[in-house]
Amino acid sequence: MRVMWLHFVFLLTLLGATEGAWIGRQMRKKLVQLRETQSFKSFYTRLGIPKDVLPFSPPIEGYITQPLDHFNRRNNATYRQRYWVNEKFWQHHEGPVFLYIGGESSVSQFSVLAGEHVDLAQTHNALLVSLEHRYYGASINPDGLTLEAIRFLSSQQALADLASFHLFISQKYNLTRQNTWICFGGSYPGSLSAWFRLKFPHLVYAAVASSAPVRAELDFTAYNKVVAESLSDPLIGGSIKCRNAVVEGFRAVDSLLKTGNTTQLERDFSSCERLSGPDDYTEFVSNLADIFMGAVQYNGETPTSDVRKICQLLTAVGLKSAYEGLKAVNRMYMEMMGMNCLENSHEKSLSELRNTNLTVVGVGERQWYYQTCTEFGYYQTCEEISCPFSQLITLKFQLSLCSQLFQVPPDSVRQSVQFTNEFYGADRPKSSRIIFVNGDIDPWHALSVLKNQSHSEIAILINGTAHCANMSPSRASDPPSLQKAREQIAVQVGDWLTAARRRPEENGY
Structure with missing residues (x-):
């Protein structure tokens, strides 16, 4: 029954990760699925046992009742928040606590079974806990x-x-100052990891923040600037020729849109429906751009996220035009994703984002868009000349979604972004004992901390790696730069734990 239980939960994760219509959203969900698969394989490989045998009880799944509003105790509303615990490696008296922080998607048992933080927990006899984001x-x-x-x-x-x-875990497991807490997170949870250390230094001794965009940015033009640079980078299979082909291909698409020749585009790129007006045009070019943006951001993590493969298709001998290369990349993407057509209807996208039905697995799209409208911005626009995609991808278009979905006007979004940076300190958080880890081809590194801020606010920039690469289970194919970064992180975590044992009074409680 335990084996069936594990596979059932795993299957639910896979099913929940493959729903959706937008290309960008599908790619994120596909990545969730593949990361779960990698974690599943790594878990059993590390233990050296067949995958159909469960060697011990699965991690503990539990729920804690939380206030819906922590800042207004007159509001008595609550909700139940899910967590996971893995006690397998824990040395009860002095073992540390490694907290994995959840973010824009559901958190499964594998959050405490596989990954960099789990390898470190095994080394340091840590209690592994993870908390799903509200x-x-x-x-x-x-x-x-x-x-x-x-x-x-x-x-x-x-x-x-x-x-x-x-507090809940400390009481449940009778923790003392001897049990040092270190938190881990990647992407938005990477920011939360850094901010938890910044705002609650008496609770968490240190933090590892991977690919953490700690600086909120309304108009994130730097995103596509990094994408263009990465498409030109020979280290990952890019080239100037590849980047120029992307630019030329999108110019051809824009030209057809300007002349109103949408029938050819609908046929060439397998649109599910007719492109009806400017909003659908923007949806369409955004979906095409997402293929390249996702390939760079997640390079090497999914079959569709492969800059080398995409550039080979774009620059293949015998292609009549860059437009033909763009068609070839789109066909490859559709085949890899198992899609018959591309959904380019803006109205359908709005309808999905307005949907208030709950999905307990996978990525929370409505929730995350709400957070961009009320805290972060992060809108990846293409209005600057350096952007290799269509200039139809504008800030105005993306801000309009905030108004349509959540009644949040553009000025409010701007003010919220400014407040977020004031509240957390942007990319100069002025904290201590934080490692900021980034890959230099990841577009999100542009909003993170890239230089040491002090002797204990450390920045590691990994050459040739993408988003949250260090958090995945280690593989023999990891480049030397990633292997070195893992070693640096491991040494620093070890040094922190040694220092904490010498001065337990700094651990709070």
Whole structure:
């Protein structure tokens, strides 16, 4: 029964990760699926046992009752937040606690079974715990996605959840100052990891923040600048010829859109429906751009995320034009994703984002878009000349979604982004004992900390790697730069734990 239980939960994760219509959203969900698969394989490979045998009880799944609003105790509303615990490696008296922080998607048992933090936990006899982010996965009330209820979704509330969870776990396991807490997170949870250390230094001794965009940015033009540079990088299979082909291909697409020749585009790129007006045009070119943006951001992590393969298709001998190369890349993407056509209807996209039905696995799209509208921005636009894609991808178009979905006007989004940077310190957080880890081909590194801020705020920039590469289970194919970064992180975590044992009074409690 235990084996069936594990495979059932794993299957649910896979099913939940393959739903959706937008290309960008599909790619993110596909990545969730593949990361779970990698974690599953790594878990059993590390133990050296057949995959159909479960050697011990699965991690503990539990729920903690949290205030819906930590900052107004007159509001008695609550919700149940999911967590996972793995006690396998823990040395109870002095063993540290490694906290894995959840973010824009559901968190499964593999959050405490595989990954860099799990390898470190085994080395240091740590208790492994993970906490799912409020409003994602199973950590949400039935009405949580309505316009009225979603207002309690924020990074500040999430940090308060972490503080409450810290107390809960400390009491449950009778923790003392001898049990040092270190938190881990990647992408937005990487920012939360750094911010938890920044705002609650008495609770968490140190943090590892991977690919953490700690600087909020309304108009994130640097994203596509990094994409263009990465498409030109021979280290990952890019070239100037490849980048120029992308630019030329999108110019041809824009030219057809300007002349109103949408029938050819619908046929050549297998659109599910007719392109009806400017919003559909923007949806269409955004979907095409997502293929390249995703390939760079997640290079090497999925079959579709392969800059070398994409550039080979774009620059293949015998191609009549860059436009033909763009068609070839789109066909490859559709085949890899198992798609018959591409959904380019803006109205359908809006309808999906307005949907308040809960999905307890996979990526939370409505939730994350709400957070971009009320805290972070992060809108990846293409209005600068350096952008290799269509200039139809504008800030105005993306901000309009905030108004249409959540009644948040553009000026409010701007003010929220400014407040986020003031509240957390942007890319100069002025904290201590944090490692900021980034890959230099990952577009999100442009919003992270890239230089040492002090002797204990350390920045590691990994040559040739993409988003959160260091967090995945290690593989024999990892480049030397990634292997070196893992070693640096391991040494630093070890040094912190040694220092904490010498001065347990700094651990709080």
